Amino acid sequence: SPVPQNGIFQYINDHQDEYVQRLKDWVAVESDSSDPEKRDLVNHMMQLTKDFIVKLGGKVEMVELGEQEHPSGKKIILPPVILAEIGNDPNKPTVCFYGHVDVQSAKKEDGWLTEPYTVVEKDGNLYGRGTSDDKGQILALLHAVEAVNTIGIPVNVKFIIEGMEEVGSDGLDKLVEDKKDTFLSNVDYIVVTDTPWLSKKPGITYGARGNCYFILEVQGARRDLHSGGFGGTVYEAMSDLIYLLDTLVDVKGHILIPGIYDAVAPLNEKEIKLYKELEFNLKDLEADTGISKFLHDTKEELLLYRWRYPSLSIHGIEGAFSGTGTKTVIPAKVIGKFSIRQVPNMNPSVVEKQVADYLQSKFAERKSPNKINVTMVIGAKPWLADMNEPQYLAARKAVKRVFNTDADMIRAGGTIPIAKNFEEVLGKSVMLLGIGGPDDAAHGQNEKISKFNYIEGTKLYAAFLQELASI
Ligand SMILES: C[C@H](N)C(=O)N[C@@H](Cc1c[nH]cn1)C(=O)O
Numbered sequence: 001s002p003v004p005q006n007g008i009f010q011y012i013n014d015h016q017d018e019y020v021q022r023l024k025d026w027v028a029v030e031s032d033s034s035d036p037e038k039r040d041l042v043n044h045m046m047q048l049t050k051d052f053i054v055k056l057g058g059k060v061e062m063v064e065l066g067e068q069e070h071p072s073g074k075k076i077i078l079p080p081v082i083l084a085e086i087g088n089d090p091n092k093p094t095v096c097f098y099g100h101v102d103v104q105s106a107k108k109e110d111g112w113l114t115e116p117y118t119v120v121e122k123d124g125n126l127y128g129r130g131t132s133d134d135k136g137q138i139l140a141l142l143h144a145v146e147a148v149n150t151i152g153i154p155v156n157v158k159f160i161i162e163g164m165e166e167v168g169s170d171g172l173d174k175l176v177e178d179k180k181d182t183f184l185s186n187v188d189y190i191v192v193t194d195t196p197w198l199s200k201k202p203g204i205t206y207g208a209r210g211n212c213y214f215i216l217e218v219q220g221a222r223r224d225l226h227s228g229g230f231g232g233t234v235y236e237a238m239s240d241l242i243y244l245l246d247t248l249v250d251v252k253g254h255i256l257i258p259g260i261y262d263a264v265a266p267l268n269e270k271e272i273k274l275y276k277e278l279e280f281n282l283k284d285l286e287a288d289t290g291i292s293k294f295l296h297d298t299k300e301e302l303l304l305y306r307w308r309y310p311s312l313s314i315h316g317i318e319g320a321f322s323g324t325g326t327k328t329v330i331p332a333k334v335i336g337k338f339s340i341r342q343v344p345n346m347n348p349s350v351v352e353k354q355v356a357d358y359l360q361s362k363f364a365e366r367k368s369p370n371k372i373n374v375t376m377v378i379g380a381k382p383w384l385a386d387m388n389e390p391q392y393l394a395a396r397k398a399v400k401r402v403f404n405t406d407a408d409m410i411r412a413g414g415t416i417p418i419a420k421n422f423e424e425v426l427g428k429s430v431m432l433l434g435i436g437g438p439d440d441a442a443h444g445q446n447e448k449i450s451k452f453n454y455i456e457g458t459k460l461y462a463a464f465l466q467e468l469a470s471i
Pocket residue numbers: 133134165166167168194195211213378380413414415416417442
């Protein structure tokens with residue numbers, strides 16, 4: 001039955017068990033977008049999401065995006081994207097929320113203490129892959145819409161929910177372009193519900209790094225070789241690859257590719273002052289990660305290098321022997337994976353050429369007869385907004401109402417591949433309003449969301465909808 005406006009928070013408190021159960025149901029679906037074998041599960045997750053939005057009274061369209069060329073060379077059908085809406089009053093503003101229900105891979109043997117796809121509640125936390133990134137955040141939003149709708153939705157709400165974010169949002173840029181004069185034509189604000197806070201204090205995010213993801217193949221012999229028979233007589237593909245990967249970045253995290261820092265926007269004093277005022281403690285980061293020494297010693301420097309400068313990370317090697325035991329093989333073909341986080345005003349196409357030219361020249365110096373191939377498979381641009389836009393004000397008011405504190409205005413080191421496209425194509429304000437905690441371990445072992453963030457975050461989204469109606 002309808003609840004009065006001030007009863008919405010009570011309504012949310014009263015329904016928390018149901019919210020936790022739904023998170024359990026969603027996490028149980030292993031919607032890993034990187035694995036072609038799991039594509040049916042991603043599709044199933046899209047269907048579950050659709051069914052829930054329909055149950056909330058939403059109008060839902062599932063848009064097919066066609067085929068994806070998987071990095072393995074396989075062609076597979078992309079999962080559909082959900083375009084949905086609740087409310088269509090021309091006198092009200094329209095906010096479009098974006099998020100994703102795919103996840104990064106997770107296996108118990110990676111070092112999880114519990115089964116990754118079974119939510120376990122312990123010490124006030126809900127553990128499981130996707131609890132924070134991003135199923136928990138999407139669910140908090142949907143539950144908020146449901147709660148607010150008990151007294152009538154104060155703004156028109158649209159949703160774009162996808163199942164390929166973790167691998168670069170394949171096909172979504174074209175969809176945004178295609179829908180700019182139809183589904184997206186009346187959207188006033190875009191809100192991304194997929195980001196963590198910097199500390200226990202709620203944060204509102206006005207910038208995110210982009211990402212250029214590279215695949216570096218080295219092909220040696222036609223087949224794997226016995227290292228007894230061939231060791232000492234062949235140029236090994238793995239040695240070439242490790243050499244090349246080691247030329248990319250130095251021990252202090254400085255990227256060695258010529259020109260890579262050229263486009264980085266110059267730093268100004270105002271920014272450093274902003275960072276100084278944020279709640280963030282290196283000791284908390286040490287405790288969370290078990291790292292005793294970071295590349296930077298002060299909070300301001302650490303944030304600069306997380307948000308404001310590019311970084312290069314080496315992620316893995318496909319084709320390398322990685323099992324237990326002592327196999328004595330010389331792998332014939334190995335594929336290195338690395339990515340470079342992008343900041344304003346870097347341009348992924350320029351970075352693509354800088355990386356390819358550099359690796360080719362380093363490889364030529366080595367005079368190995370093996371073959372290399374460099375491909376950029378994701379080229380997501382960085383995004384930075386004006387934190388004084390009206391929806392940021394509504395978000396600040398909502399934070400104050402729910403948490404009785406001022407929000408920290410923060411940036412994200414991670415990437416929302418579609419964020420910059422929203423801004424460029426629609427010309428509308430984009431904001432990241434997330435409810436993840438700073439130590440949620442997104443992408444890592446034992447990912448979690450605290451029950452506090454999940455439930456109070458639901459209230460935050462509810463309050464935001466109401467505040468947005470009155471700005
Ligand atoms: C911030 C968001 N939850 C996320 O994890 N995004 C991914 C997107 C991505 C970038 N390159 C490949 N995928 C990330 O930042 O790693």
